[in-house]
Amino acid sequence: MVVKAERPSHEALVALEGKYAEIAELRRARDRGEPIPEKAVFKALAERFPGALCELDTLPLDVVDARLEAIRSALAGGGIEAWIAWMIGYHALLRASLRIRIRAVRDRSCSDERAGELAKDASMHAGIEVDVAFVRATLRPPAGRIAAVVYMRLEALFDAPASAIRAALFPRLRDRRAASGDEQAW
Structure with a gap:
């Protein structure tokens, strides 16, 4: 593809x-x-x-x-190939998420103004545009996993299922998780 x-x-x-x-x-x-x-x-x-x-x-x-x-x-x-663009996006979005988490370590429920500042800082740091919604999702990720936030954003950016993106980027993880019964954990 x-x-x-x-x-x-x-x-x-x-x-x-x-x-x-x-x-x-x-x-x-x-x-x-x-x-x-x-x-x-x-x-x-x-x-x-x-x-x-x-x-x-x-x-x-x-x-x-x-x-x-x-x-x-x-x-x-x-x-x-699709995985190339996905991987570039994955690294940038994960870098942005990590930057947000470090900058807001004590402030998981920040104001709109602070969330905007974090979005701007993370965008500049990671080289990819992130918004306040991404900041808020990163600060309170599903099941506590920021990778889930990254995959959801990749899904929106590339109009491809997050599960397909994850399987393409990290195929061996899918094999290990399926064997352990932990298919949904990211």
């Missing part, structure tokens, strides 16, 4: 390519039996791409390599 929405920026594609190249190298190093890198390596990856450590832990290397090739094809002018 190719996304009909606005094409992600060249910068976003280059950044995503770098993420998957880094994940691939970390996985190959582990497969070669090399020492585990310093925690700072993982922290930096997670700060740039919230959720990337889950991919590092769960995606088979052949899936990582296929994703890397799809991004390189897109950078060469090919089509944008």
Whole structure:
């Protein structure tokens, strides 16, 4: 499936390519039996791409390599596979949610003015427009999980079911959750 929405920026594609190249190298190093890198390596990856450590832990290397090739094809002018745009949005929205949570750690029921300030700050920080409704949902997420808020916003942005987006972005998580009977947890 190719996304009909606005094409992600060249910068976003280059950044995503770098993420998957880094994940691939970390996985190959582990497969070669090399020492585990310093925690700072993982922290930096997670700060740039919230959720990337889950991919590092769960995606088979052949899936990582296929994703890397799809991004390189897109950078060469090919089509944008839906998961690419979804992943770029996922990282940006999760980054915005985390920023909101950190900035409002003691103020979960903030005023409209404060929610507007948080939305503006998170939008600038994450490079994606978020609104007061997103701020409020992030501060009081369903079942306490901000990922649910992110998937709901992705669903609205891309007119695709949140469950399909989640399954495409993190297929191994779906397999593990189905096996444990925890299919709805995000």
